[in-house]
Structure formats: C-alpha cells, structure tokens
Amino acid sequence: MKHLQQSHAQVITCGLGDNSFALSRLLAFCSNPFNGSLSYGWKLFQRIEHPTICICNTMIKAFLLNEEPIKTMEIYTHMLRVGMVPDNYTLPYVLKASANMRSCHLGELIHGHCLKLGFLADTFVSNSLIVMYSAFDDMNAARVVFDEVPWHSVVSWTVLISGYAKVGDVDSARLMFDEAPLKDRGIWSAMISGYVQNSCFKEGLHMFRLMQLTGIEPDEAVFTSILCACANLGSLETGIWIHRYLDRVKFPRTVKLGTALIDMYAKCGYLDLAEKVFDEMPQRDTVCWNAMISGWAMHGDGYRALQLFSEMEKAGIRPDDVTFIAIFSACSYSGMAYEGLRLFSRMCNVYNIEPKSEHYGCIIDFLGRTGLIEEAKEIIERMPNSTSPSEEAVVWRALMSAACSHGNIRLAEVAAEKLLKLERHSGAYVLLSNLYSTAGKHENVRQIRKMMKTRGIDKTPGCSSVEINGNGKEFIAGESTHPEMGNVHGILESMNRHLDCLECHLNLVST
Structure with missing residues (x-):
C-alpha cells in the first residue's frame, strides 16, 4: 500500500487524476483482500465525480472479495439510481453477492434485470444465475435458466452438474453429465466429486476409471476426491496406485493432496505410511494435523x-x-x-x-466408557438450551450407548425416552432391545419389537465390504440376491466343517 500511495501521488501530479483507466488500476490493487486496502479504495472511489461502469465494477468486485455483499448491492442500486446501465461484468458480481447474502428474493430481482437488459444469452451472466440458484438449492430454477440459454459452454454443464450434486441429486447430475456433448476435466471432476460428496464411493471410483480411458489427465480436485473414496471403501490398492502415480509424474504435493493421502492410509489401517507422508510434508495446516491426529x-x-x-x-x-x-x-x-x-x-x-453437540457426545462417551455415567448425565443437563433436536439426540445416544454397555437399565430407559422424542431412528430401539435381552427381560424385548412394527420403523441392515484384486465387494446383512452369495455360503460351510473336525480332533487329543 505504501508503493500504491506513491503511485497515486504520481497519477495526480502527472495530470491523470481524472483518468478512468488509471483510477480503475488503483482501485483494482486496493480491492485485493491480502495486499490492498478497501478503506483507501472506498475513499478514492467517493472522490470520483463521474465514475465509469468499469470503475463501478471494480469497486463492486472489491467489496465482494472482501466479503461485504451489502456494500456491493449499495453500489449497484446507486448505479441504477443515477441511470447507469449494468453490463455483463456487473451482473455476475451482484448475483454472487445475493447468493452470499442468502437472499433468494434479491437474486430473483436481479434475474429480472438480466432479462430486461437482454443479458440472459450471455455466458457469464447465465452461468452466474445457475450458480446462484444452486446456492439456494433451487435446481428447478437453475434448470430453467440452463434450458433458456441458446448456447451452453462447458462451464454451463459443469455448474449445473455441481448444483445437482450439491443438493444430493446425483441421478440428475449423471444424466446431465451423459448429455454433455464435450467433457473436459472440469466436468469429469464435478461428476466424480459429486459422487464422493454424496457417499457414492464405488460410483466415484468407477467414474475415475472411465476418465482414465479418455486420456484426460486428472487434477488435484480429482485425486483428492478419489483418495477420499478409497479411504471410505478401504480400497488400499487404488490409493497406493495414486500415490505412486503422483510421485512418478512429480505432481506438486500440496497440503490438500498430502492430507488426503494421510486420511486414506489412516482409514485403511496403514498408520506408518500415513505418518511417513505427514513427516515428508513441507507445509501443514490445521486440517492436515487433524487428519493425522484422527488417524x-x-x-x-x-x-x-x-x-x-x-x-x-x-x-x-x-x-x-x-x-x-x-x-x-x-x-x-x-x-x-x-x-x-x-x-x-x-x-x-x-x-x-x-462446544458443539459432537464435543458433548465425545465427552459423554469417554465418561461412559470409564463408568462415570451419572457424571455424563449431569453434563447433558448443563448443555445450553439453544441446542437443536438433532444435536441433542447425539449426546443422548452416546449416553444410552454407555448405559447399555454398563447394564444400567434405568438410565438407558431415560435416554431412550428422550431419543424417541427427538428422532425417528431404529438405533435407540435396537440398543434397548439388546439390553433387555441380555438382562433376560424378554417381555420388554417383545414390547420394543411390537412398538417398532406399529410405528413402521425398520432396523437399518449392516453392511461390510472387502477389497479383492483392487475391486471392492459389498455385502448387506440378510440379503440373498448378491451374485457371490452362493460362493460365500459354500466357503462358510466348508470352514464350519473344518472347525468341527478340528474340535473333534482336539477333544480326542485331550481325552
């Protein structure tokens, strides 16, 4: 800023104090949130008698970059008041500002300006509208904008796919992906990260393999998403392959990528490799330390x-x-x-x-594990009243789990009664049923099961997965349609026979 002020002085002494281009460059530097000074830029802007549209856009962008969307909208309304006509640079900025303000009504008003001024066919404006409606989770409106645009750029497809993924509609995102006439790295990345964000890890890995067949080189975002999928699936072979590939092509080891590798190795059970990656990282941020501590x-x-x-x-x-x-x-x-x-x-x-509900949940858990259950209950009772039902359920669930582990039926019933009021989930019923069964209270078990049936609550089946030759195999408890189920039962029966034979042999040896 010291050099900027010297340059500003030279602009004035050289007679360029009213030159729009010189002023716009000064404002552009002031708008930088890291090196500039928004207050200096604002003073400079206020002394310009007749700012051009370019200067106004620069100031609008400055407030947007410095996370002051209200000031962004104030300049925009001032422009309209004095008769200035926004252009295709102004509108994307104010659309983003309305999204940051979480004001759907304001965004719709600006959408009306876009239509009135004939900018809907502009790629920058239409893409900004799609992004804005996606931020409001209104994908119907985003799709209407997309369909009204006469020509779609690659970015248009990408932002719509990302929008659908954001609201959890991966099926619509995939349909859009399949319809896209040209698929660049950005579109592939949007679809892969969309799957991973919505816990469709197997689909994300499959999409990554399809991307490899196209010859498109993955970027940091793709690698990070795939490593996340590997971590959650326990797909160690794919994770190791990515690690070796990154080393072979000398891909820059960013903090984000290093953290993803640490998380993958830790969740796959290879803490020595996770720590090796951690120790080799030249820079570490809070998220990186968190990943290693969590491991x-x-x-x-x-x-x-x-x-x-x-x-x-x-x-x-x-x-x-x-x-x-x-x-x-x-x-x-x-x-x-x-x-x-x-x-x-x-x-x-x-x-x-x-403290958040997750912190209280952890505290209840470690107190419960050491048998300090009454102390855990006291902490719950001291929690702030502002806690939402879903957050309150987290701590009561932790208390119930602890009470069940120590056979404390009275406290388990208190926690279960609270949980049943806070959420509709099978977990509380199952825990209480198991506790009654262990205590020999079979009549209570029947009452719990009858209550679940009356309320239409089903127990969520368990699921396990195993990696074989780089491919993940998933099994759901109680299913009979899995293509490998016959082989699985055959192997289990063979193991049972061998165990029976071994038991007979051991009995003979002992006698």
Missing part, C-alpha cells in the same frame, strides 16, 4: 494422538473444533476421561471454542 485416535492410540496435539501447539498451529473432536475420540478409545476433561476446559477457556 491415531481411530486406531486406539490415544497417547500418540495427545503427543501429536502437543507438537501441533508447539508448532504454532491453532487447533479448531475438529481437532478437539479427534482428541476427545482418542481419550474415549484409550480410557483417558480425566485427560479429556482437562482438554475440554482448555478448548473452552484457552481457545474460546464454543
């Missing part, structure tokens, strides 16, 4: 997770709410309840992080 936590090594948290603090990296969820989980798995409470106090008093 140790999910594998039950609470002491290593806490040690890593201490190293994170020493490195000057500020932990966030996700960091403490990982740390509390580590305390749960390692039975370190008092250490967890100490860190909870540190989270609230040192880092001023407001």
Whole structure:
C-alpha cells in the first residue's frame, strides 16, 4: 500500500487524476483482500465525480472479495439510481453477492434485470444465475435458466452438474453429465466429486476409471476426491496406485493432496505410511494435523494422538473444533476421561471454542466408557438450551450407548425416552432391545419389537465390504440376491466343517 500511495501521488501530479483507466488500476490493487486496502479504495472511489461502469465494477468486485455483499448491492442500486446501465461484468458480481447474502428474493430481482437488459444469452451472466440458484438449492430454477440459454459452454454443464450434486441429486447430475456433448476435466471432476460428496464411493471410483480411458489427465480436485473414496471403501490398492502415480509424474504435493493421502492410509489401517507422508510434508495446516491426529485416535492410540496435539501447539498451529473432536475420540478409545476433561476446559477457556453437540457426545462417551455415567448425565443437563433436536439426540445416544454397555437399565430407559422424542431412528430401539435381552427381560424385548412394527420403523441392515484384486465387494446383512452369495455360503460351510473336525480332533487329543 505504501508503493500504491506513491503511485497515486504520481497519477495526480502527472495530470491523470481524472483518468478512468488509471483510477480503475488503483482501485483494482486496493480491492485485493491480502495486499490492498478497501478503506483507501472506498475513499478514492467517493472522490470520483463521474465514475465509469468499469470503475463501478471494480469497486463492486472489491467489496465482494472482501466479503461485504451489502456494500456491493449499495453500489449497484446507486448505479441504477443515477441511470447507469449494468453490463455483463456487473451482473455476475451482484448475483454472487445475493447468493452470499442468502437472499433468494434479491437474486430473483436481479434475474429480472438480466432479462430486461437482454443479458440472459450471455455466458457469464447465465452461468452466474445457475450458480446462484444452486446456492439456494433451487435446481428447478437453475434448470430453467440452463434450458433458456441458446448456447451452453462447458462451464454451463459443469455448474449445473455441481448444483445437482450439491443438493444430493446425483441421478440428475449423471444424466446431465451423459448429455454433455464435450467433457473436459472440469466436468469429469464435478461428476466424480459429486459422487464422493454424496457417499457414492464405488460410483466415484468407477467414474475415475472411465476418465482414465479418455486420456484426460486428472487434477488435484480429482485425486483428492478419489483418495477420499478409497479411504471410505478401504480400497488400499487404488490409493497406493495414486500415490505412486503422483510421485512418478512429480505432481506438486500440496497440503490438500498430502492430507488426503494421510486420511486414506489412516482409514485403511496403514498408520506408518500415513505418518511417513505427514513427516515428508513441507507445509501443514490445521486440517492436515487433524487428519493425522484422527488417524491415531481411530486406531486406539490415544497417547500418540495427545503427543501429536502437543507438537501441533508447539508448532504454532491453532487447533479448531475438529481437532478437539479427534482428541476427545482418542481419550474415549484409550480410557483417558480425566485427560479429556482437562482438554475440554482448555478448548473452552484457552481457545474460546464454543462446544458443539459432537464435543458433548465425545465427552459423554469417554465418561461412559470409564463408568462415570451419572457424571455424563449431569453434563447433558448443563448443555445450553439453544441446542437443536438433532444435536441433542447425539449426546443422548452416546449416553444410552454407555448405559447399555454398563447394564444400567434405568438410565438407558431415560435416554431412550428422550431419543424417541427427538428422532425417528431404529438405533435407540435396537440398543434397548439388546439390553433387555441380555438382562433376560424378554417381555420388554417383545414390547420394543411390537412398538417398532406399529410405528413402521425398520432396523437399518449392516453392511461390510472387502477389497479383492483392487475391486471392492459389498455385502448387506440378510440379503440373498448378491451374485457371490452362493460362493460365500459354500466357503462358510466348508470352514464350519473344518472347525468341527478340528474340535473333534482336539477333544480326542485331550481325552
């Protein structure tokens, strides 16, 4: 900014104080949220007697980049008031501002301006409209805009596919993908990430293999999505292949990509490889540290997770709410309840992080695992009243699980009664039914099952997956239509026969 002010002085002394181009360049630098100064730019703008549309657009963009959408709209309304006509650069900015303000009505008004001014056929404007309606989760309106545009660019297809994926409609996203006449890397990336975001991990991997057949080189976004899919499917072979490919082509090891590799190895059970990637990373952000801490936590090594948290603090990296969820989980798995409470106090008093339902859920869990169930119930009762029903259900579910683990029927019934009021889910019924069954209260078990049947609540079937030769195989509990089910039963029967023979042999040896 010091050099900018010197340049501004030269502009004035050279007689260019009213030159629109010079002023627009000064404003452009001021709009930079990292190096510029919005307040300086705003003072400069206010002293321009007759700003051009270009200067107004620059100032609108400046407020948008600095996350001040209301000021963006104020300049836009001022332009309309003085008779200036917005162009195809103005409208995308204000459409994005209305999306940031979460004001659908305002966005519709600007849509009307686009129609009135004849800009709907403009690619920049139409794509911005699709993005705006997607931000409001109104994909019907986004599709109407798409259909009204006479010519679709690759970006048009991409933003519509991303919009459908955002609202969870992966079927419509796939239909749009299949209809796209030209598929570049952006479209493939939108479809792959759409599948992964909606937990369709197998479909995401399949789409990645199709993309490879086209010869299009994946980018960071594609690799990150696929590594996420590998992590959730336990598809280690594909994850290792991607890691080797990245090393072979010397792909830049960004923080985002390194974090995805750490998460993949950790969830696949290879913590030594995850830590190797972590140690080799030249830069690490909070998310990266969280991934490594979570890796140790999910594998039950609470002491290593806490040690890593201490190293994170020493490195000057500020932990966030996700960091403490990982740390509390580590305390749960390692039975370190008092250490967890100490860190909870540190989270609230040192880092001023407001506890969420996930934090309370973890605390209830580690207190419950160590038998401090009444203390856990007291913490729930001290939770703020502003907690939503879904968030409150998280902590009551944790308490019920703890009560069932310790056979505390009275407290389990209290938690179950709360849960049944907060959510419609089979989990509470199943936990209570299992507890009654263990305690020999079979009449209560029958009542629970009758209640589930009356209320139309079905138990969600369990699911397991295994990777064979790089291909993931998924099995759902109770299903009979899986193509490999006959082979599976055959192998299980063979194993049972061998076990029976082994048991007979051991009995003979012992006698």
